[in-house]
Amino acid sequence: MLRFVITAGGTEENIDGVRKITNFSTGTLGWLMLETLLEKMREIGRADFSVDYIHGTHALKRELPNAIARQVRFLPVSDARSAYNKVFEVLKNSHIDVFIHSMAVSDFTFSYASPLANLAREIFEKTTAEGEPSLADIEGILRNPEAKFSEGEKIASSAEIVFGLKPTEKIISQIKRLSPKTYLVGFKLLRNADETELLRAARKLEQDNACDAILANDLSCISQERHEAVLLKRGEIIGSATSKEAIAEMVVKHCVHQLKINEI
Amino acid sequence: MLRFVITAGGTEENIDGVRKITNFSTGTLGWLMLETLLEKMREIGRADFSVDYIHGTHALKRELPNAIARQVRFLPVSDARSAYNKVFEVLKNSHIDVFIHSMAVSDFTFSYASPLANLAREIFEKTTAEGEPSLADIEGILRNPEAKFSEGEKIASSAEIVFGLKPTEKIISQIKRLSPKTYLVGFKLLRNADETELLRAARKLEQDNACDAILANDLSCISQERHEAVLLKRGEIIGSATSKEAIAEMVVKHCVHQLKINEI
Known part of the structure; x- marks a missing residue:
């Protein structure tokens, strides 16, 4: 039995029950990888496999033939925390052969919102109080001010607002820790980076x-x-593609090739 | 010729080209109002009408019969600014009889992102420099710090982050100013408000x-x-409903009724 995990789409971080921080990921590439993987398994005549498809609530999904759909378990997740928990659960419960982690998981989550004027006053009062103001005091206020909208309160917003955000736990750093034998493909997306920067960032992630x-x-x-x-292994470019379909083909082929050599 | 505008769905405020602030609006209610309005026009035998349907990029849309679809102009918008501009354009170019403004337009838009530690240091250095720190200085930094990610740069986010947000221009306040004779229905959504609060907020919006x-x-x-x-007019409850379909029916019926009396 071969077990695959594909993560796809984006997560959404709740702000105040009305608003959220999300990203532009549509889940298209993740879906294409799922379709390509199912097709590859059919081609090589393997039916003893399963795919856990962990996806954002609004990620693209298309109809799958019934016979194939049974081999896919759809696991929707909302925010970074729920994605983390789902990955943890999946890796704890069964050995995963290949893990393709294409999901755009939010790097940070909402912590608080404050009216700018109130936050400024809180810092001002702290810094003008007796004694020397310390850097730690100011950091403390910016981390968790008293002047903030309470949880469950819709943010009133006719004035300037400041949001505090805190980092989420990285999913990718947990995968090999929980499951060292899983073949793990990570995804790195940068913005306006040149090739050198992109390769360096990818190498670091790897x-x-x-x-x-x-x-x-x-x-x-x-x-x-x-x-x-581009597809990289040990910092070397081992493939490139110029369309989502070709990327899906390249990644899936690479993963299946690994399995053939090692385990089939 | 009767002219209607319906705004529907939510806007999205870009953060850094990868992330965005959006809201949970799906555009379902807006779409139901459009369908209900088209049906009502058919029922009363009016074909000389048009609907400008201003909607968020991801708002729900269903198939419409071709004959009817021709009477609807679909005007997609992304952020609060583009929604504002589109409404302005529509109101400038033709007389609108009824404007149903159900869109969840973002009240604020992204201004900057700073690493919390850098922002704290900038404030600390200002407040410990020669002379008394002023409240305005602190506000100035929180409004537009030097320590921020540059525009077009993807926010690095392994540490705590602070976002600055500024209010958007309110669309609803412009509608009657540009077009005093338009029949305007506003929408008020609160969170965890009791009925008294909700009615008070609705009255204020009105x-x-x-x-x-x-x-x-x-x-x-x-x-x-x-x-x-509930549907309110001059602070009085004039109708209530308990499903999206019933709300659509109530709002559209109310608007068409106004037109019958006044203009048909």
Whole structure:
């Protein structure tokens, strides 16, 4: 039995029950990888496999033939925390052969919102109180001010607002820790980076998280018609593609090839 | 010729080309009002009408019969600024009889992002420099710090981040100013407000913007199965409904009724 995980789409961080921070990910590439993987398995005549498809609530989904759909488990997640928990659960419960982590997981989550004027006054009063104001005091206020909208309150917003955001736990750093034998493909998206920067960032992601391969791309090379990306292994470019379909083909082929050699 | 405008769905405020601030609006209610209006026009045998349907990029849209679709102009908008401009353009170019403003337009837009530590240091250095720190200095930094990610740069986010947000121009306050004779229905959504608060907020929206009627609802009374709302005119409840379909029916019927009396 071969077990795959594909993560796809974007997460959404709740702000106040009305607003949210999200990203432009549509889940198209993730979906194409799922379709391509199912097709590849059919081609090589393997039916003893399963795919856990962990996806954002609004990620693209298309109809799948019934016979195939049964081999896919759809696992919707909302925010970075729920994505983290779902990945943890999946890796704890069964051995995963290949993990393709294409989901755009939010790097930060909402912490608080304050009216700018109130936050400024809080800092002002602290810094003009007796004694020397310390850097830590100011950091403390910016981290968790008293002057903030309470949880569950819709943010009144006819004035300037400040948001505090805190980092989320990185999913990618947990995967190999929980499951060292899983073949892990990470995704790196930069914006307006040149090739050197992109390759450096991809290499760092690969090394920091023990990824087996990285799909690296830059926003400036993504449009409706075109999507440029390179596939990297140990910092070396081992493939490139210029459309989402070709990227899906390249990534899936690479992963299936690994399995053939090692385990089939 | 009768001219209607319906605004629907939510706007999206770009953060850094990858992330955005948006809201949970799906555009379902807006779409139901469009369908209901088209049906009402058919029922009363009026074909000489048009609808400008101003909607968020991801708002719900369904197939319409071709004969009817020709009477609807679909005008997609992305952020609050583009929604504002589109409404301005529509009101400038033709007399609008009824304007149903159900769109969840963002009240604020992204201004900057700063690493919390850098922002704290900037404030600290200002406040410990020669002379007394002033409240205006601190406000100035929180409004437009030097320590911020540059425009077009993807926000690096392994640390805590602070966002600055500024208010957007209110669309609803412009409608009657540009077109005093338009029948204007505003929408008020609160969160966890009791009925008294909700009615007070709706009344304020009505008076501040010269609305002719207000549809008022609270998030706590909205679920998959149920959507409670009341229709108000001059602060008085003139109707109530408990589903999106019934709300659409109530609002559209009310608007068409106004037209019958006054203009048909």
